[in-house]
Amino acid sequence: MEINLLLRLLIAHLLTDFILQPKSWVADREERQGKSPKLYIHVFLTAAVAYILSGLYTNWIIPVVIFCSHLLIDYLKSKTDKNRFTYFIIDQAAHIAVITILWLSIEQKWQ
Numbered sequence: 001m002e003i004n005l006l007l008r009l010l011i012a013h014l015l016t017d018f019i020l021q022p023k024s025w026v027a028d029r030e031e032r033q034g035k036s037p038k039l040y041i042h043v044f045l046t047a048a049v050a051y052i053l054s055g056l057y058t059n060w061i062i063p064v065v066i067f068c069s070h071l072l073i074d075y076l077k078s079k080t081d082k083n084r085f086t087y088f089i090i091d092q093a094a095h096i097a098v099i100t101i102l103w104l105s106i107e108q109k110w111q
Contacts, residue, residue: 002107005054005055005056005103005106005107006099006100006103008053008054008055009050009053009054009062009066009099009102009103010096010099011053012046012049012050012052012053012054012066013046013050013095013096013099015049016042016045016046016049016050017046017092017095020045020049021042021045024038025038025039025041025042026038029042029074029078030078033075033078033079034075034078036078039071039074039075039078040071042070042074043067043070043071043074044067046066046067046070047062047063047064047066047067047070048063050062050063050066051063051066056106059106061102061105061106062102062106065098065102066098066099066102069094069095069098070095070098073091073094073095073098074091077090077091
């Protein structure tokens with residue numbers, strides 16, 4: 001199995017969720033939820049970075065799955081206001097699960 005692809009997708013996630021996403025975007029998303037332009041900018045950036053770092057430029061499934069899943073996960077997280085740490089852990093676990101399933105499905109297709 002090509003573990004490098006998984007690592008590149010995880011790095012893309014870490015970059016866009018923790019380094020390239022300003023706190024103001026998170027605050028806007030929490031306040032405006034699905035109406036936040038910052039949510040869509042963040043999700044587009046996440047999909048674009050994953051696509052670029054994957055190196056698989058003929059495989060459009062990567063940015064499509066990342067965009068759709070990240071939008072859904074982050075939108076659902078924005079609707080919560082309970083225990084933020086618990087929802088943060090659930091949010092990150094969901095993103096990692098999607099990335100892992102995407103990687104496994106790509107690896108299976110290539111074998």
